Amino acid sequence: MSVLGINEQKHASKPSWSWLRGATGPLIGLIGLCLFLSLATDTFLSTRNGLNILDQITVLGIMSVGMTFVILIGGIDLSVGSVLALSMMVMGWTANVAGLPLGVGIVFGLAASAASGLLVGLMVTMFRVPAFIATLAMMSAARGVANMITDGQQIVGFPDWFMMLAIDRHFGALTATVFLMLVVLVVAWAFLQLRAEGRMLYAVGGNQEVARLAGINVARVTIAVYVCCAMLAGLAGIVLAARLDSVQPSSGFGYELDTIAAVVIGGTSLSGGAGGIGGTLIGVLIIGVLRNGLNLLNVSPFIQQVIIGVVIVLAVGAETVRRKRR
Amino acid sequence: MREPVLSLKGISKRYGPVPVLKDVSFDIYAGEVVALLGENGAGKSTLSGIIAGSRSPSEGSMTWLGQPYAPANPAEAIDKGVVLIHQELQLLPELSVAENVFIGRWPMKNGVVDRAQMVRRAQEQLARLNLHIPATRKVAGLSTAHQQLIEIAKALALNARLLILDEPTAALGGAETEALFEQVRKLRAEGVGIIYISHRMEEIRKITDRIIVLRDGEKVQEFADSAIPVRTIVESMVGRSLERMFPSLPEPQPKTMLEVEKLTSAEDAFRDVSFSVKAGEILGIAGLVGAGRTELVRAISGADPVASGSVKLDGEVLALKSPADAIARGIVMVPEDRKEQGLVVAHGIGENLVYANLDRFASRWLTPSAKRAFADKAIAAFGVKGRGEQPASDLSGGNQQKVVIAKWLMRDPKVVVLDEPTRGIDVGARAGIYDIIVNLARRGVAVIVVSSDLEEVLGVSNRILVLAQGNQAGILSREEANDVSVMELATL
Numbered sequence: 001m002s003v004l005g006i007n008e009q010k011h012a013s014k015p016s017w018s019w020l021r022g023a024t025g026p027l028i029g030l031i032g033l034c035l036f037l038s039l040a041t042d043t044f045l046s047t048r049n050g051l052n053i054l055d056q057i058t059v060l061g062i063m064s065v066g067m068t069f070v071i072l073i074g075g076i077d078l079s080v081g082s083v084l085a086l087s088m089m090v091m092g093w094t095a096n097v098a099g100l101p102l103g104v105g106i107v108f109g110l111a112a113s114a115a116s117g118l119l120v121g122l123m124v125t126m127f128r129v130p131a132f133i134a135t136l137a138m139m140s141a142a143r144g145v146a147n148m149i150t151d152g153q154q155i156v157g158f159p160d161w162f163m164m165l166a167i168d169r170h171f172g173a174l175t176a177t178v179f180l181m182l183v184v185l186v187v188a189w190a191f192l193q194l195r196a197e198g199r200m201l202y203a204v205g206g207n208q209e210v211a212r213l214a215g216i217n218v219a220r221v222t223i224a225v226y227v228c229c230a231m232l233a234g235l236a237g238i239v240l241a242a243r244l245d246s247v248q249p250s251s252g253f254g255y256e257l258d259t260i261a262a263v264v265i266g267g268t269s270l271s272g273g274a275g276g277i278g279g280t281l282i283g284v285l286i287i288g289v290l291r292n293g294l295n296l297l298n299v300s301p302f303i304q305q306v307i308i309g310v311v312i313v314l315a316v317g318a319e320t321v322r323r324k325r326r
Numbered sequence: 327m328r329e330p331v332l333s334l335k336g337i338s339k340r341y342g343p344v345p346v347l348k349d350v351s352f353d354i355y356a357g358e359v360v361a362l363l364g365e366n367g368a369g370k371s372t373l374s375g376i377i378a379g380s381r382s383p384s385e386g387s388m389t390w391l392g393q394p395y396a397p398a399n400p401a402e403a404i405d406k407g408v409v410l411i412h413q414e415l416q417l418l419p420e421l422s423v424a425e426n427v428f429i430g431r432w433p434m435k436n437g438v439v440d441r442a443q444m445v446r447r448a449q450e451q452l453a454r455l456n457l458h459i460p461a462t463r464k465v466a467g468l469s470t471a472h473q474q475l476i477e478i479a480k481a482l483a484l485n486a487r488l489l490i491l492d493e494p495t496a497a498l499g500g501a502e503t504e505a506l507f508e509q510v511r512k513l514r515a516e517g518v519g520i521i522y523i524s525h526r527m528e529e530i531r532k533i534t535d536r537i538i539v540l541r542d543g544e545k546v547q548e549f550a551d552s553a554i555p556v557r558t559i560v561e562s563m564v565g566r567s568l569e570r571m572f573p574s575l576p577e578p579q580p581k582t583m584l585e586v587e588k589l590t591s592a593e594d595a596f597r598d599v600s601f602s603v604k605a606g607e608i609l610g611i612a613g614l615v616g617a618g619r620t621e622l623v624r625a626i627s628g629a630d631p632v633a634s635g636s637v638k639l640d641g642e643v644l645a646l647k648s649p650a651d652a653i654a655r656g657i658v659m660v661p662e663d664r665k666e667q668g669l670v671v672a673h674g675i676g677e678n679l680v681y682a683n684l685d686r687f688a689s690r691w692l693t694p695s696a697k698r699a700f701a702d703k704a705i706a707a708f709g710v711k712g713r714g715e716q717p718a719s720d721l722s723g724g725n726q727q728k729v730v731i732a733k734w735l736m737r738d739p740k741v742v743v744l745d746e747p748t749r750g751i752d753v754g755a756r757a758g759i760y761d762i763i764v765n766l767a768r769r770g771v772a773v774i775v776v777s778s779d780l781e782e783v784l785g786v787s788n789r790i791l792v793l794a795q796g797n798q799a800g801i802l803s804r805e806e807a808n809d810v811s812v813m814e815l816a817t818l
Contacts, residue, residue, distance in 0.1 A: 193692075194691045194692050194693060195691070195692060196684040196685070196686075196687040196692055197684075197688075198692075199677070199680060199681065199684060199687075199692060200681075200684060202670075202673065202677065203673075203677075203681040203684075206670030206672060207667075207669075207670045207671075209666060209667050210666070210667055210668065210669060210670050210681070211670075212648070213627075213629055213649050213659065213661055213667055213668075214649070214653075214681045214682040214733070215648075215649050215650040215652075215654070215682065215685070216650070216681070216684065217648065217650055273670060273672060273673065
């Protein structure tokens with residue numbers, strides 16, 4: 001009787017924190033950061049600024065979900081920034097040059113990004129190209145195609161409703177794009193935690209051979225993950241287009257690094273098999289809050305880059321030390 | 327009166343409040359091979375870690391060549407001449423043999439690595455071990471046995487006077503083991519002291535001079551002579567007398583479950599193998615390392631490709647392109663390498679149980695409670711000592727193996743293939759695995775057991791298929807099979 005009681009208590013106390021597994025350190029960091037900025041500036045702690053931060057992290061947030069999938073299976077995707085540009089250029093060209101409805105442009109944009117993800121997935125699985133190389137190649141190729149579409153020119157002028165997706169605050173709070181990001185996060189979380197297909201990612205990342213021998217189609221999971229990551233990068237491109245009300249082929253340059261940083265700060269292991277969406281959300285928030293706060297403090301963008309570098313090392317280092325102690 | 331090279335006095339070690347070693351004392355002399363025996367968890371690795379400087383004792387002291395000896399780290403122990411050779415080899419495959427031998431201690435001349443000297447000295451050590459390979463070739467591609475000898479050469483290059491060999495033969499075949507023993511005997515004659523850790527009783531009786539038995543962290547017995555019955559040794563290890571190691575086998579059912587015809591590997595690991603397994607029958611597969619046993623059962627389980635031949639289940643020909651195909655038809659495998667193929671060791675026990683059964687959850691939500699219910703059922707059914715959320719790495723080898731078996735048995739398979747089911751599992755826990763195997767047969771499952779442990783194959787099999795260099799050497803009935811008849815076929 002008493003033994004059972006103890007067991008149940010342990011079971012019961014577990015789930016409420018389990019979504020944060022491995023990310024409690026970053027969460028403490030995030031809270032500390034928010035406390036510091038609330039004291040150091042007059043403007044940080046306000047609903048308005050909070051909503052601003054949410055607006056600012058939509059692109060990073062959506063991309064980081066895809067990157068979490070890729071890193072969970074032990075892969076890496078360097079092409080997300082370029083795929084973002086490709087997606088927005090295809091959308092812009094379809095709508096403004098070919099003259100089709102913008103909705104069709106969005107679909108084409110997403111299809112183009114899915115195609116590049118499929119290509120990466122095939123390279124990684126069929127031809128055994130290391131993910132680093134395959135996505136490095138795609139990073140270059142997708143950027144090239146994005147530039148070819150308009151010969152490097154930007155496209156401006158979309159319907160008003162499109163721009164309003166990133167401006168109009170529904171219920172006085174959330175823009176459609178922020179809402180989209182939250183939906184993506186919740187769906188991805190539920191998928192990873194509660195669906196068999198989601199658990200496959202952990203199995204594959206934990207040990208590919210174990211997963212294969214357990215009857216999991218590792219190649220299919222891998223391809224699906226790269227397609228998913230590329231499509232989320234494409235979706236982020238469309239969100240960015242709405243925010244900027246224009247598309248240009250140089251968009252998203254260097255975003256892959258911010259994205260990887262957010263995922264890693266959030267405690268997802270680069271060797272695969274450990275981590276999750278909860279941590280990634282915290283990683284994204286840390287980067288978003290840090291950028292926002294440093295701007296409020298009038299810190300130069302160059303110093304901001306240095307600070308973000310330091311934060312990555314601190315976050316990952318602290319987590320590693322903590323795990324060793326345990 | 328000769329002096330011991332190493333002596334331990336009252337060594338104890340606690341992790342927190344948990345004692346893992348209690349007041350262990352013994353001496354090791356130059357030029358002797360001492361077996362360190364005990365079940366997993368008896369404290370062997372902690373003790374060898376203390377001797378080799380990777381752990382420090384909570385109490386007690388050691389002397390080395392008459393001097394107080396308390397190494398703070400492995401480097402200090404190595405400097406003194408105490409080298410531990412781990413079960414998992416620690417060579418860098420892409421570097422040359424010579425470089426591996428001198429890694430971290432490269433001979434220098436004028437501020438640069440003196441390659442000529444390095445190669446020459448490495449070659450000398452290899453020659454000392456009768457290993458005739460060029461020291462300039464890279465390690466990748468060498469057999470496990472050769473790699474093992476290179477590890478020993480590495481230790482010798484460091485002027486080791488005490489070697490600790492941790493299960494050196496775990497991955498070696500009969501002939502390779504014999505070759506290793508020859509070198510061990512030679513080192514003994516040269517005055518090197520050797521502590522030999524192994525689970526294989528036959529080897530211990532063959533190679534060691536003395537036996538020290540640990541149980542629950544205590545030295546329970548010291549046999550001054552290794553020529554004593556295996557049963558006596560095992561009984562002192564487990565602390566109870568063994569009635570019988572193997573449960574009695576049930577009578578196979580008349581129905582043929584699995585039929586393999588002229589199966590040939592796509593990688594030429596085996597050729598034209600034909601056999602059948604009845605429902606409720608246990609077929610053992612024996613052979614030396616490299617005979618193609620693992621490759622054969624991997625092919626039957628869909629893990630490796632085949633060039634020709636057929637696999638029939640229940641009279642129906644199967645096209646097995648992946649493990650998923652085999653699993654869907656009811657053929658499951660417990661692979662030989664538990665930690666690399668059977669389990670994601672960093673993940674929870676429950677997670678691991680679920681991984682093999684994800685298709686059953688395909689259209690459902692895998693809620694924490696559903697997962698826990700599934701895991702608890704499997705854990706209870708197979709007597710795994712652990713909780714679902716504990717990482718698999720926390721478990722002992724025997725319990726890990728139970729998890730690997732349990733994850734498959736939740737699916738009610740028709741054919742269960744077990745490749746080296748008790749490798750690295752201590753004697754006490756093996757009996758539990760044998761019970762599971764025999765119970766499978768009782769339930770009408772066709773079982774295939776691959777093992778390098780001859781006693782094990784003989785003990786659990788209704789019939790034994792012997793492979794020799796990829797060819798089918800013969801199938802022996804239980805009555806015909808004994809260690810001599812099997813070895814005769816295996817060495818054909």
